[in-house]
Amino acid sequence: MNDPDDTEDFGLRAFEDLKNTVQKSNKAYSDVAGKLPALVKQLEALGTKSTKAAQRVEDAAQAVTSYVKTDRRTLLISCGFGAIALVFCAGFLGDIKGSRTGYAQGFAEGQQEARQRDALAEWSVSSPSGRLAYEMDRVGQIQAFGMCRIEGYKVRTDQKGTWCVSTSGNGLEWPLARP
Secondary structure, three states, X not given: OOXXXXXXXXXXXXXXXXXXXXXXXXXXHHHHHHHHHHHHHXXXXXXXXXXXXXHHHHHHHHHHXXXXXXXXXXXXXXXXXXXXXXXXXXXXXXXXXXHHHHHHHHXXXXXXXXXXXXXXXXXXXXXXXXXXXXXXXXXXXXXXXXXXXXXXXXXXEEOOXXXXXXXXXXXXXXXXXXX
């Protein structure tokens, strides 16, 4: 059968593997977080460049209008093209600002997800319930319990929710999570 030392060694190996996985995740998170300031600087540099480009377009439009003061048609056409160019530049600047906002939001969501994963990993390593859940999942039993697919049990629904109950009426019962 199973020697108690084999079971303890297997459990220790499993938790050592989990610890290594958490350490790798932390290292990957640190690597990504280290690259973020450089990306922010690049985005700021692009914003400065696009502002300068917009200023050059505006200066060019003013120069064109000063040369064509005598010809109304030429003036209107030039102003139209200048306005179109300014609209495109403004759209480009708006896109860059929107990208920064999206970047900040994505970064915050990534941090939140990493915190949740760290908390889950801590629970699974440091609590008896977490260790039991890990072992049940490892042998494929946790899905059966979660969906009430155990011999001698059935699903019952009432006003309080959905429950897994014994068909004989004498066993344990527990609430089922909604999928």
